[in-house]
Amino acid sequence: MKLQFRSLGIAALWSAAFLHAAPAQPAEGPLGRPEAARLKPMILALKYVSYREPGGSPVLQEAETRALVSAVNAIYSRCSIEFRLEQFQTAVPRESGLVYQPSRMVELDPIRSRFEDPTRLVVITTGPWNRDGGLGKDGANAWTMMPGDRPAGTVLEGTFARNANLLAHELGHYLNLDHRHERDNLMNPVIYRDSTGIDPLQCERMRTAALAWRSEAIRNATPEAPTLVQTGSGAVRAGQAPQAELRARSPR
Ligand SMILES: [Zn+2]
DSSP: OOBOOOOHHHHHHHHHHHHHHOOOOOOBOTTSOBOGGGSOOEEEEEEEEEEBOTTSOBSSOHHHHHHHHHHHHHHHGGGTEEEEEEEEEEEOGGGGTOOSSOOSGGGHHHHHHHHOOTTSEEEEEESOOOGGGSTTTTSOOEEEBOTTOSSOOEEEEGGGTTOHHHHHHHHHHHTTOOOOOOTTBTTOSSOOTTOOBOOHHHHHHHHHHHHHHHHHHHHHOOSSSOOOOEESSSOOOGGGOOHHHHHHHOOO
């Protein structure tokens, strides 16, 4: 599911940026897929926070999270987008004034704020949601803030944390994708085992959003907190990127 509270002004700005940046459609390969090989690789740094009770095991272990990100990357490979787990941490929510089992929508922003990272995309897996307060009563298991709104971040219900399609769907929202009605599309609101399709226009939209994230991450990066958000094959440490490139890359 998505959370979209963009103002019209911001939406128009993004739309304009998208139109101006619109490149030729990627060629279709023999299997009808966009030729990912023709697209410059993009790597986006990811921070994953896994909740745990005091003294308990985290909802997701680091090795499980790495396997999950690999599965997500297989889905995104057609867009030549890769998520790299640059930081994994477990957190006892109580120590930050948060609860293991959130129950209300209004609890999600404080969660995002607590773990927000200016140089990485952030995914937080909580314990199972307590549906007494309304959160998840509509069937949603995850909520993601879309570009233009803050605090950024995906909050996922731990019960479904191992579902790679769900995480891939939420990262689609993170990269500015809206819902689609085709069952086999990644952005179908109901996620089935075969809901993994991404079409070339969705790829382009996400790559445009990724460039914006990259520009923002570069602006925020410091030598102490580098980020792996990069394009091309060079190991660009974003904190060292030249200023001119920042301006040229930013669609805002
Ligand atoms: Zn959704």
